[in-house]
Amino acid sequence: MANVVDMLFSYLFISRQVTCVLLFIALAHTQNTVVFQPSRLTATGPTVTALLLGHTADSSLIVRTVSPSNTTGSIGSPSCRGDVTQWVLTTEQVGKTAVRVQLRLEKNLRLCGENETDTDCCPKPLCVLETLQVSACVGGTPQASLLIQVKIHALLVPANAGSDNKTVIPNQVYQPLGSCPCDLTFRACDVRCCCDKDCSIEDLKLFASHCLPGPFGGQVSPAPDYQCSAQSSENSPDWFPFLCVNSPPENNPYLGLFYQGNTIKSKPGSSFQSPVLSAPLPVSAYIQGSPIFSLNDQYFTIPQKMFGQCVNNAPAAFLKDFNVKCVNVLRSCPTGFPLQTLPTDLSVEVKNGQGGDVIVDVIDEVAIDMSQFISSTDVTSDEGLVCENVTLALDYKFYWKGNAITSITLTHTVGTITLNSSVALTTRYSAVFLNGELMGEPNSGNPGYQVGRPVIAGTLDTLDNNTGSVQRTSINVWKPVSDGLCSTAEMKPVLFGENSTSGCLLPVSRQNLTQCDLLREAVTSLQAALITATYVAKSGNPDPLTMTDWLNISFVTLNSSTNTEDTTSSCNGVPSHQHIHVWSLITGMVEGIPQRDIRVLQISYSLSPWELDCGGGGVSPCLDPLETKLFPITSSVTFTDIPINTGPPKTRFQVNFTEYDCNRNDVCWPELAFPITKYYTGEPYSQSLAKGLILVFFFITASILGTPWRQIRQAWT
Template identity: 65%
Template sequence: MAKVLALLVVLLFCWAESKNLVFQPSFIFAAGPRITTFLLGNITDVSLNVRPVFPSNVTGTVDPPSCVTEETQWIVTKELFGLNALRVHLHLNKSLHLCGENETDCCPKPLCVLESLQVSACVGNTVQASLLIQAQIYAHLISTNPGSDRGTVIPNQVYEPLGSCPCDLTSGACDIRCCCDKDCSTEELKLFQAHCHKGPFGGEPPPAPDYHCSAQSEDSPDWFPFLCVVSPLENNPYLGLFYHGDTIKPKPRPSFQMPILSAPVFNIYRQGNPIFTLDDQLFTIPQMAIGHCVYNAPVAFLENFSFKCVNLLRSCPTTFPLQTFPSDLSMKVNNGQGGDVTVEVRDETVEDLKDFLSNAVVRSDQVEECESVTLALDYTFYWKGNQITEIVLTRSVGTFTFKGRVALTTRYSAEFLTGEDTSESDLKNPAASGMRGYQVGRPVIAGIESTQTNAFSVQRTSINLWKPVHDGLCLTAKKQPLLFAENSTSGCHLLVSLQNLTQCDLLRDTVASLQADLITATYVGNTGNPNSESEADWVKIRFLNSSNSSGDANGSCSGIPAHIHIHFWSYETRMTEGNGQRNIHDIKVWSTLSTWTLDCGGGDVSPCADPTEAQLFPITSSVTFIDIPAHRGPPKTRFQINFTEYDCDRNDVCWPQMFFPLTKYYTGEPHSQSLAKGLILVFFFLAASVLGTPWRQLRQAWNGSFL
């Protein structure tokens, strides 16, 4: 797809200034039933005609292009591709399989289509461009027996002897390089007779191994007969794989000993996994991908999205997704637990179309009216655990009129909400993560402590980051919620003049007020679904003060809180249904102070000369998530760190393990019991040494020396 787009960009660049029409390419040799080309230039009021042409027997040339439509076996469709390009598709309206008995729509011979086509682009009755196509298409040769049924069935060696040709893998066909295959003819064997499979896999007896006495040759050393192995040649590494034995018929078993088939296993949904329909097809919704709208993009579990697609219309749409029907949208979806859930379609009519249409004409009599056009498809998935409990689709339709062409903007979205009920309270709180741990990409839940009651109570809110739009100024910038486990940096610009730099206190307060609007909360939920009245479910935000040691100078201000840092510490608590649950342990917020001075370099001295001339200064915010590692046992001692040669985890030889069961490395039984048994063994060894023959001889020699 990327190569096609790149080629089209080059072609559009070459013909952007041209008012004439041209096909690219202008000649196509087709070997398949589908043909695609591009028509470039002024495509207004262009019609396409296809007709078969026949080269002259005298000159070899074809008839000149014509706007007369003739009946062919090709179907032509066109698709608008930009402002000055059409993508033209030709599809063969004929089956490509060979004819059987009493069949008509088929190919009577292998060369099914052999013809020349001429595609003409006409404006009125005048030919503007033409395309010549040479089609040479062969029929699809489909075997009556599927390939999976043509494999040679190798019986169980316990019941049936294995054949003498193991390389015969295909039944009824010649296997290449298998010289023992009886399906190969003499002519086929001549093609690969010098490259047959060697050894028993090619049907030959296994060669004698080098260590066998029968393998002695003139180059064998003199000591070979003393060290060679004498054994029958049947004793080879392939013994048991290829042999001839008696046929043993299996005995019938009673039915109660038959294995019980287990219930079908369904892949449960996890975050990021695709959603499937009941017939194991991907559940798709139109989405934006690489700058283009894809109408069959899969939907991932627990991944929200919202996209807008712009469609240039010259006539009323008749295909998906601009024309939809509730019966097509109300499909059955696999709920992730072996069951299904049906998409509930709710229609709403849009009266005000100003957010969807542009350049629409409604005042002329010669206008085209489009009824029940699908303007938006908004899916809401309700889930619990790893299961989808309900799917609600809100289909927005509208009727509009236009003249010429119009730009129609459509919206497609998917939102995952937790809980079994579909009350309005759930719809107003889509930020809840839905389980004890946070989900990646969901907004961090924050709150402001309520002072109306004596008991602890938190009113939910969100922590925001800058989302600049249009000119990027802080006065017009919007805010976006902070998402869990996603590090990001954003900001906006503030216009500051020389007059503002003479009022540093006011400037610092203004910047601090802008940064304070991002974080109005005082608490953050440590879980993905905290209780508003439980203080244990909330973590207090730590705001750190930043000191300013430098003073203000003429024409500059110091101590400006231009950057705000937000650090989260999170940790993994437990596993729920195969997913790790992460909680927030701590949050710290502080500012980095900057000094703002007007830049008058480069010859532009107007900001420093004119007190009202302003420059742009950045105000930024960043968020960082830090993972707290899980506890991995007691820390290593200084001896284990310095003397790594005694570390059993980093060496193949571990000296302390050689003294088990006296050491703690023996884990077969409690250390106290193994130590006691080890000491008893030492005692018996010492007693045997004292009372044994060596000690008695020493005692006799000692006594004899004194005598």
């Protein structure tokens, strides 16, 4: 059984690698050339799978065995001349531009016996050790190659695997278990049982680093700390020789698990099925974050993203906006929710939070431009399976007032999709909460900022009556995506209390470095696009009409007086780094949660020289004036807590004199008479003082009447 489990683990590991390789199909782009994905593999089992991507219509596959050169150590260039190998090559078309290539070993991995003459077995434990090269050839010319390093060990299958021979274990009530509890198979090597006498030295090398631990593998657990043999003379405490336990190591408590006794039924383990959710508890009035309920006391659900995955039945929360996109690969027309919806699925009755209900008003729209929903337009054509009324977007608008929902409007966008092979469909789901006709502004705390919420900023907008109103915006840092270039990079808001550093890459050529003023202006405009605000909110719920709730953002002016010496291949003083420094202060506690306010927000720039480095092998940017080199543009944010001033500074006597300080001294003399001091609050002070004086009286009386005073009186007389 142990051998079969070990073989299953090997196949599961290979299957996981195959699954990871198949994921590259969604990422591969159609090309005129062919390429193996991956281009190198290490095989430990009898099956190897890879993908051939690109234009594979005229390609033929050739397999041969290769070996590294004795002089250079390299494999050599691919060849279209095949060899006779012990591998069978099969292919399977999995798409227009992808072919699954599979190699299967035509050899029995059973270890040969001592006098066995059958050649279809492994003479050594290391059964197969070779290097294969699979070449994709077009007209006798290799276009791509796959290199496979094969290292397969023989399966440890005993000769009498079909028998029921087991190791005879004596009655454990009267005899201790043997020194090797994992030796379960009679006259055969048990996998991972390093104490099995039937295992040869070659067998032990296969699992020497994966032996069964503890007493199950014949290894007695370490002696506990109370054992006399566990402590040495160097680190043993003073009391140890008198209180330690002297017991032989064979008397291990874990061996009691092997004794015969009453059978204990095992409890069922954790299930990988979806958990059973408890019935929802409807609320009388909605508050921020509480789930929205339908009229039949069920969660009102909208497709959302949970932990990076799209969930079709996720509960919608009151006053929680979201906008998500889900990608689905369609190979046939959808039949269920949410891609195919009925009027009863969308026009539902929802509790309004005041004892009544509202009905979702559905507005149907037909999408004309399908480019924003279908990312793989090359796989669609006029001929194919036509899917009508496919849901492309569900946009909800919740109108609320107080703790109630006044109305719900849903814009249901549908379209027609033509399926030729498969289509990558991107659907959009969103929900916004509008107070009247205005969108509710999300806060970052009440009142102080909470860690992980966005920092609120804004710009001043002067109204008609000369009063100022701050329009909310955000302070951003770089969020590189895709290739990491600044042209494709996005922005992400600064989250309170979370330090971060990010950036993007800007391609710069030698021609750009000859126009340093334009280059500095371009970098400055890129950094300025991150922060368009001039004010920052002190607290997490600022009032846009109250200017005392906002602070001016201080910008550190660039030092233009610095002498910059620009050359034909370098520019100095480039504002490549933008740093945001936020100072915050804890102003109080609300229900045990500290409330933090922003006191200062400063934005500074670091100037750095940009120049072309033509050393080594990268000399092309210095020769070609249009050849570009990537330079980093970074942004960072740092939060600093301002310490709270607890009072006037201590004097030198208070700092240095610690003899009577119980917090900083091991000996605390004021606590010697603690029951009769004012710090003792266990009972009234008068009672503790009276009891203390009575104890002092008894102590003096016992001292006078005791033996020492009697001897003194006798000596005196």
